[in-house]
Amino acid sequence: MSGEQPIHFVPPVNSLRMVRTLMLVTSLCGGLIVAVWQWTQPAIAANKKVVLERSVRALIPNAAQIVEYDASAKGVTVAKGDAADGAIRFYAAYDKDGKLDAIAAEGAARGYSDTVRVLYGYRQACECIFGIRVTQMRETPGIGDKIITDPAFLQSFEHLDVSLSPDLKSMFNAVKTVKHGSKQFGWEIDAIAGATITSKAVGRGINDSAQRLLPLLVPHLEAIKQKGGAQ
Amino acid sequence: MSCQPLQASNMEQLLEGIWKQNPVFVMALGMCPTLAVTVSAFNALGMGLATTFVLICSCTLISMLRRFIPREVRIATYIVIIATFVTLVDYIIQAVSLALYEALGAFIQLIVVNCIILGRAEAHAANNPPLSALVNALGMGIGFTIGLFALGSVREVLGAGKLFGISLFGEHFQPWVVMVLPPGGFFVLGLWLLFFAWLAKRKEAQHGA
Numbered sequence: 001m002s003g004e005q006p007i008h009f010v011p012p013v014n015s016l017r018m019v020r021t022l023m024l025v026t027s028l029c030g031g032l033i034v035a036v037w038q039w040t041q042p043a044i045a046a047n048k049k050v051v052l053e054r055s056v057r058a059l060i061p062n063a064a065q066i067v068e069y070d071a072s073a074k075g076v077t078v079a080k081g082d083a084a085d086g087a088i089r090f091y092a093a094y095d096k097d098g099k100l101d102a103i104a105a106e107g108a109a110r111g112y113s114d115t116v117r118v119l120y121g122y123r124q125a126c127e128c129i130f131g132i133r134v135t136q137m138r139e140t141p142g143i144g145d146k147i148i149t150d151p152a153f154l155q156s157f158e159h160l161d162v163s164l165s166p167d168l169k170s171m172f173n174a175v176k177t178v179k180h181g182s183k184q185f186g187w188e189i190d191a192i193a194g195a196t197i198t199s200k201a202v203g204r205g206i207n208d209s210a211q212r213l214l215p216l217l218v219p220h221l222e223a224i225k226q227k228g229g230a231q
Numbered sequence: 232m233s234c235q236p237l238q239a240s241n242m243e244q245l246l247e248g249i250w251k252q253n254p255v256f257v258m259a260l261g262m263c264p265t266l267a268v269t270v271s272a273f274n275a276l277g278m279g280l281a282t283t284f285v286l287i288c289s290c291t292l293i294s295m296l297r298r299f300i301p302r303e304v305r306i307a308t309y310i311v312i313i314a315t316f317v318t319l320v321d322y323i324i325q326a327v328s329l330a331l332y333e334a335l336g337a338f339i340q341l342i343v344v345n346c347i348i349l350g351r352a353e354a355h356a357a358n359n360p361p362l363s364a365l366v367n368a369l370g371m372g373i374g375f376t377i378g379l380f381a382l383g384s385v386r387e388v389l390g391a392g393k394l395f396g397i398s399l400f401g402e403h404f405q406p407w408v409v410m411v412l413p414p415g416g417f418f419v420l421g422l423w424l425l426f427f428a429w430l431a432k433r434k435e436a437q438h439g440a
Contacts, residue, residue: 036319
């Protein structure tokens with residue numbers, strides 16, 4: 001044995017070739033993504049609208065027409081695109097005569113395993129929330145998911161007091177989830193035994209949303225009523 | 232003339248992914264989505280088909296470009312290609328069914344890092360012509376879908392008393408809830424792996440005899 005190491009020829013790495021390949025592949029991929037995005041966007045937007053309208057209709061069966069609004073410190077405007085910073089999206093449901101029936105809005109709070117999103121219905125006549133519908137949750141099956149079905153829990157939302165203080169700046173009483181069986185007042189929610197964290201998330205989501213939305217919304221309710229009549 | 236053996240080897244390639252090298256039961260790859268999304272048969276099928284789509288498209292494209300991709304940047308190129316098709320699948324699922332999209336959640340985006348796909352790209356598509364890469368990817372995709380479905384259907388039947396959302400046992404069935412929770416995923420996967428190991432052992436014994 002000569003002890004000489006065999007010499008491997010290593011071809012020089014051509015940087016230009018690497019850059020060129022990466023550029024070509026990325027522009028090809030970029031083009032593909034943009035094309036598919038443009039192709040699917042109308043269907044995605046339509047899907048989202050259908051899902052939303054279905055939940056609003058389930059909450060407000062009389063709704064013949066649903067109009068999306070944004071409420072912000074500047075007032076209430078018909079919604080276009082995504083809600084702007086600081087604005088809160090809500091849905092006004094008009095019956096078939098064009099009369100405002102109820103308002104629906106979404107609240108969200110962190111539950112046991114993920115964000116719990118709840119759509120709640122509000123009527124000015126009783127200054128109350130008259131029903132909820134869970135739009136998104138990933139809580140434990142058989143425990144946390146009772147918020148969708150538990151009749152005693154849902155009863156709390158048939159007439160949940162969210163009346164505003166006389167200056168219309170804040171709610172008289174914050175919505176609060178209390179221990180199972182200890183509900184005393186109209187603004188309290190009776191938690192589900194064994195699913196307190198999820199029940200609290202529902203209450204907190206509604207409270208956070210209503211505390212912000214109602215002071216912005218209630219002063220403009222007359223205008224919203226008339227808009228529906230005009231359409 | 233040369234068609235015949237090619238077809239036979241294609242068939243073998245296809246069966247390899249479905250059976251001999253099944254990504255879930257034999258190679259135990261892609262366990263993260265396997266355990267996480269298989270709470271129902273519908274979710275399992277959705278995830279399986281989405282992964283199959285990404286596998287087929289990315290492996291075919293990588294195989295077509297295999298001579299142009301320098302070795303030094305191959306992983307970067309593969310990841311860009313795979314991520315592109317995952318993004319496409321993400322949009323397409325949203326356009327088809329928002330319910331499925333919500334149910335699969337972050338796991339659609341996580342297909343990018345599913346080791347089955349990068350594994351196929353590196354081990355097969357990078358060295359084989361497009362048709363062979365496509366067939367191999369299709370086999371792996373079907374194998375993965377079957378694996379997910381095997382878990383998803385068992386877990387849904389035991390954990391919710393349903394299959395594809397249709398109630399099977401009537402009102403008196405008390406669902407075995409733990410089966411749709413994470414421990415149930417491990418349990419059912421373990422049973423399936425045991426079953427496949429037993430099959431392999433039996434075959435070995437038969438061959439030995």
